[in-house]
Amino acid sequence: xxxxxxxxxxxxxxxxxxxxxxxxxxxxxxxxxxxxxxxxxxxxxxxxxxxxxxxxxxxxxxxxxxxxxxxxxxxxxxxxxx
Numbered sequence: 001x002x003x004x005x006x007x008x009x010x011x012x013x014x015x016x017x018x019x020x021x022x023x024x025x026x027x028x029x030x031x032x033x034x035x036x037x038x039x040x041x042x043x044x045x046x047x048x049x050x051x052x053x054x055x056x057x058x059x060x061x062x063x064x065x066x067x068x069x070x071x072x073x074x075x076x077x078x079x080x081x082x
Contacts, residue, residue: 002063017052017060022069028076031061 004010024037035057042051061077064070071078 012052012056014060014063017056018064021060021064022079025070025077025079028078030076034077
């Protein structure tokens, strides 16, 4: 689920979803704003990227938080500088 495998495409792996989330966090945003941007971008590229459900999105956020890549401050997601 975290990495792509024989039964899980690269586009549905949590690391891939997390990378797309990190790309969109150029400045602090609410979770809702990131989700809206993510789904809009996915719909525009729907011929190559399958739509994912909100559960996968939240799991990707959890993974990014556990990896220390993002943090939540005052209701906004921030990309951590590494």
